[in-house]
Every structure is written in structure tokens, then in C-alpha cells.
Amino acid sequence: MGRVAFQLIFKSFIMSTLKNHVQLIGNVGQEPTITNLESGKKVARLSLATNEYYKNSEGEKIQNTEWHTIVAWGKTAEIIEKYAGKGKEIGVTGKLKSRSYEDKDGIKRYVTEVEANEILLLGTKDGNS
Amino acid sequence: MKAQVNEIKEGLQHFHGSETVFQIPLLRTRYTNGIKYLAEAAECFWLITDSSAFAKTLMDKSYFVTIDFKRLPKDKQDYSGYEAEIIYSDGNGNIFETHRYNVTDFPLDELRLFFVDNTLMLPSEY
Numbered sequence: 185m186g187r188v189a190f191q192l193i194f195k196s197f198i199m200s201t202l203k204n205h206v207q208l209i210g211n212v213g214q215e216p217t218i219t220n221l222e223s224g225k226k227v228a229r230l231s232l233a234t235n236e237y238y239k240n241s242e243g244e245k246i247q248n249t250e251w252h253t254i255v256a257w258g259k260t261a262e263i264i265e266k267y268a269g270k271g272k273e274i275g276v277t278g279k280l281k282s283r284s285y286e287d288k289d290g291i292k293r294y295v296t297e298v299e300a301n302e303i304l305l306l307g308t309k310d311g312n313s
Numbered sequence: 314m315k316a317q318v319n320e321i322k323e324g325l326q327h328f329h330g331s332e333t334v335f336q337i338p339l340l341r342t343r344y345t346n347g348i349k350y351l352a353e354a355a356e357c358f359w360l361i362t363d364s365s366a367f368a369k370t371l372m373d374k375s376y377f378v379t380i381d382f383k384r385l386p387k388d389k390q391d392y393s394g395y396e397a398e399i400i401y402s403d404g405n406g407n408i409f410e411t412h413r414y415n416v417t418d419f420p421l422d423e424l425r426l427f428f429v430d431n432t433l434m435l436p437s438e439y
Contacts, residue, residue: 186363188412193339193366 204279206298208252209306210234212272218265228261230254230268232276232298255281256300263303275304318420321354331438340366347435348426355420360399361433367401367412368428375403378428382419 185193216230236248254276256264268274278300287293328347335344342365344352352358360382368378381400390396395413402408404427427434 186359186361186366189340189359189362189366192370 205277206280207275207277208232208234208254208298209275210252210273212268212270212274213251215270216264216268218261225257226261226265228254228256228264228268230264232274253295253297254278254300255297256303260300260303263305267305268303272305273307275306276300277302277304314420317354321351321420324350324354325435326437328435328438331434334432337362337365340369341431342366342369342428343432345432345434345438347438348433351424351435357419360419363412364399364401364426364428365433367410368433369431371401371409371428372431374409375407376429377404378402378409379404380426380428380433382421382424382426384417384419384422 210232213231213233216228219227219229221227230253232252232254234250234252236250238246238248240246256278276298278298280296281299282294282296284292284294325347328345328350331345331347333346335349336342337344340362344361344365348361352361364380368380371378379402381402382397383400384397385393385395393413395415397414397417397419399412399414400408401410401412425436427436427439429439
């Protein structure tokens with residue numbers, strides 16, 4: 185491959201890989217909420233816990249859990265509905281999306297969620313990861 | 314070398330239009346039979362990928378892109394440090410970009426290609 189071609193392909197690869205790219209591996213918190221829209225589209229919503237471990241100054245192992253909201257549409261939502269129940273270990277790739285809504289008191293709230301475009305089912309077949 | 318150059322030049326004259334087009338997978342651009350012959354005879358797939366990749370980025374500037382390969386005269390090579398250049402233009406003298414190559418084993422001294430409709434071709438195949 186020519187130098188120019190390589191540079192251009194590499195640049196476009198890097199741009200598409202790094203631009204708003206999220207990758208998570210964690211456990212599903214609650215049973216995912218599935219919504220069937222009037223348009224026939226399916227939306228799945230779930231919270232995913234990722235765990236990180238570190239040792240503090242006393243040498244104790246500390247677990248740090250972060251919770252992420254995952255939203256998936258269409259086929260990905262169907263996979264979540266069928267296979268990604270509470271406690272399952274899954275991998276998610278997608279992008280960050282922010283939106284705002286008004287709560288019941290009329291206050292504008294901002295949320296950032298991960299919109300999944302691919303789900304990877306991890307852990308064992310019988311459900312325990 | 315001279316014989317190879319003549320053979321390539323003669324071979325290139327046989328292409329008029331192209332019944333088959335080939336695709337460069339990563340770039341998703343096409344090239345014709347004549348280009349396939351050139352790439353194999355002159356062992357210059359680098360030229361095909363380079364010119365296709367760059368001409369593709371020019372598609373929003375011009376529907377029609379001409380690609381001119383030129384080996385620089387010896388004195389200019391010594392002076393500039395480059396052996397060859399590829400000039401991308403719209404065919405009406407408006408140059409978009411010039412890429413310089415320090416060294417090349419491309420056998421021809423000059424060559425013109427067209428990039429139209431996402432397809433790289435010999436001028437005779439247009």
C-alpha cells in the first residue's frame with residue numbers, strides 16, 4: 185500500500201475508533217426495562233456496574249463500583265431482553281449521548297447515557313458470570 | 314528497463330473502456346482493467362492505492378480529478394531531494410495538491426490517470 189493511502193486509511197480508522205467511543209464490561213444491575221414504541225421499535229434500558237479494584241495505603245483491597253445507564257435500540261434491545269437479565273456479565277460498545285428532560289417539579293435534568301451498538305454476552309451459559 | 318517501459322506503454326494503449334471494475338477493499342474505490350494491467354506490469358499497486366485514496370478525498374471539490382505522475386529531471390531531483398511528484402488537479406489547470414516522493418521504482422517518467430465517479434482509470438478508458 186502507498187504511503188498516502190496508508191496515512192489516510194489509518195487516520196480514518198483512528199477517527200472512527202476514537203471519536204465518542206465507549207467500551208464497558210460489567211454486570212447488569214436490575215432487570216432491563218424494555219419499551220415497545222408505537223413505531224414498532226424496541227428500546228432496552230439497563231444499569232451496568234463496572235468494578236475496579238485498588239489497594240489503599242493500608243494495603244487493603246478496595247472495590248470501586250461505577251454505575252452506567254445503557255440504552256439500546258432494535259436488534260440490540262432484543263438481545264438484551266432475551267439474554268441480559270439481572271446479574272449477567274456483558275460487554276458493551278457504543279457512544280455517549282446526553283439529553284435533558286423536565287422532572288415532575290419542572291426542573292430541567294441532564295443525563296448522559298451510553299447508547300449501545302453492540303452487546304457481548306459474557307460469563308457462563310447458565311447465567312453465572 | 315527501456316524494453317519494460319516500451320512494453321508497458323504499448324500495453325496501456327489497448328484499453329478503451331472497461332467491462333470489469335475491481336474494488337480496493339479498505340478504500341472502497343474502484344479501478345478498471347487498464348489500471349489492473351498497469352499495477353501488475355509496472356508493479357505499482359502503491360500508486361493505485363495512493364492516488365485512489367487521495368483522489369477520493371477530493372471528490373467533494375471536483376467530480377473529475379486528474380492525477381499526473383511525473384519523474385523530475387535529474388538536476389531538479391538533486392536540487393529538491395525528490396525523485397517524483399504526483400499532481401492532483403481538476404483537469405482545467407486548478408491544482409488541488411502535489412505529493413512528492415523521495416524515491417520511486419516506477420518505470421515510466423510520466424503518466425496521467427483519471428479518477429471519476431469513485432473509479433480510477435486510464436484516460437483512454439474514460
